[in-house]
Amino acid sequence: xxxxxxxxxxxxxxxxxxxxxxxxxxxxxxxxxxxxxxxxxxxxxxxxxxxxxxxxxxxxxxxxxxxxxxxxxxxxxxxxxxxxxxxxxxxxxxxxxxxxxxxxxxxxxxxxxxxxxxxxxxxxxxxxxxxxxxxxxxxxxxxxxxxxxxxxxxxxxxxxxxxxxxxxxxxxxxxxxxxxxxxxxxxxxxxxxxxxxxxxxxxxxxxxxxxxxxxxxxxxxxxxxxxxxxxxxxxxxxxxxxxxxxxxxxxxxxxxxxxxxxxxxxxxxxxxxxxxxxxxxxxxxxxxxxxxxxxxxxxxxxxxxxxxxxxxxxxxxxxxxxxxxxxxxxxxxxxxxxxxxxxxxxxxxxxxxxxxxxxxxxxxxxxxxxxxxxxxxxxxxxxxxxxxxxxxxxxxxx
Ligand code: PMP
Numbered sequence: 001x002x003x004x005x006x007x008x009x010x011x012x013x014x015x016x017x018x019x020x021x022x023x024x025x026x027x028x029x030x031x032x033x034x035x036x037x038x039x040x041x042x043x044x045x046x047x048x049x050x051x052x053x054x055x056x057x058x059x060x061x062x063x064x065x066x067x068x069x070x071x072x073x074x075x076x077x078x079x080x081x082x083x084x085x086x087x088x089x090x091x092x093x094x095x096x097x098x099x100x101x102x103x104x105x106x107x108x109x110x111x112x113x114x115x116x117x118x119x120x121x122x123x124x125x126x127x128x129x130x131x132x133x134x135x136x137x138x139x140x141x142x143x144x145x146x147x148x149x150x151x152x153x154x155x156x157x158x159x160x161x162x163x164x165x166x167x168x169x170x171x172x173x174x175x176x177x178x179x180x181x182x183x184x185x186x187x188x189x190x191x192x193x194x195x196x197x198x199x200x201x202x203x204x205x206x207x208x209x210x211x212x213x214x215x216x217x218x219x220x221x222x223x224x225x226x227x228x229x230x231x232x233x234x235x236x237x238x239x240x241x242x243x244x245x246x247x248x249x250x251x252x253x254x255x256x257x258x259x260x261x262x263x264x265x266x267x268x269x270x271x272x273x274x275x276x277x278x279x280x281x282x283x284x285x286x287x288x289x290x291x292x293x294x295x296x297x298x299x300x301x302x303x304x305x306x307x308x309x310x311x312x313x314x315x316x317x318x319x320x321x322x323x324x325x326x327x328x329x330x331x332x333x334x335x336x337x338x339x340x341x342x343x344x345x346x347x348x349x350x351x352x353x354x355x356x357x358x359x360x361x362x363x364x365x366x367x368x369x370x371x372x373x374x375x376x377x378x379x380x381x382x383x384x385x386x387x388x389x390x391x392x393x394x395x396x397x398x
Pocket of ligand 1: 110111112113139183208210244246255
């Protein structure tokens with residue numbers, strides 16, 4: 001049999017151009033490229049980053065990272081269960097457990113990998129997962145990998161959780177999973193109700209604090225601390241706390257915190273932990289430094305929360321729809337994807353970077369401009385952003 005000449009061979013990726021064109025026609029094609037930085041002018045003021053406390057560029061993180069890179073090398077070199085867990089990782093895990101008030105913690109290569117590994121380690125075909133319809137993609141994928149019976153409940157509706165808990169009572173284990181602070185709409189989960197339900201029905205509760213760590217709660221632990229401040233009796237319901245080092249903590253990596261038994265189990269069974277190289281020791285050391293700053297400089301979280309409050313109030317006054325946002329993530333609802341992209345472009349012309357968020361990051365019809373406030377923003381930048389949005393929508397600027 002003769003092998004066809006290269007030109008006659010069918011292209012195994014021949015399907016891709018038509019699929020990409022389909023995305024383009026739907027207004028959903030994302031262009032690869034660096035974050036826009038004001039064409040020829042000064043850099044854009046960044047309202048896109050999740051650097052809520054302004055720690056990403058803090059010299060103390062850079063110094064801690066440099067010292068760790070010097071000592072341990074840049075890469076971890078192996079999975080943590082082989083030889084990749086350096087003292088920098090061990091110290092960070094202790095630090096996270098102390099910060100979260102739990103017995104133990106485990107650091108993963110990313111927040112995404114944390115959910116993708118932790119959820120399937122907790123439940124399988126014999127079990128049921130109850131998951132909010134707006135949960136992050138990493139939770140959705142973690143649920144898929146778990147192969148448990150999946151029940152998606154209506155966004156932030158505790159009644160729906162209760163209905164599903166009754167329905168899934170015969171299952172061996174039940175796991176309720178929710179973001180505590182939703183990453184696109186900036187609203188909080190109804191944690192008091194959900195924690196109560198978890199306790200009453202004997203279900204595990206996994207919360208993803210990715211956007212709340214460092215920003216919410218009296219000591220910066222996150223939305224659990226904030227929302228359950230008056231209900232310490234409900235804290236034991238929160239069986240599994242997931243978070244990321246990549247947002248307010250300004251570094252990279254993810255973590256899970258909980259009882260020593262939970263962490264022992266995950267150390268052995270979370271596949272994205274066991275079978276993936278540990279995060280660079282420098283990233284671990286930077287995150288440890290960041291946790292110290294979160295603890296010693298509470299003014300950072302007070303500032304970001306107050307700036308966000310100002311922004312939400314100003315936008316409401318001007319008639320923008322910011323949905324149920326109650327945090328430093330402020331969505332401006334735009335409707336269709338093209339409208340969101342147009343708004344984002346006009347803001348870039350005015351000197352601001354604010355990403356247009358389109359499906360699949362949000363449900364279709366819910367495209368938005370996602371404004372992410374940081375402690376490093378100035379009051380003046382908030383005022384100018386509101387003014388830029390005003391002129392972006394006025395007919396003369398079309
Ligand atoms: N969980 C949530 C709720 C998130 O928003 C994100 C990141 N967007 C992640 C997990 C993943 O975290 P990381 O970026 O560290 O992978």
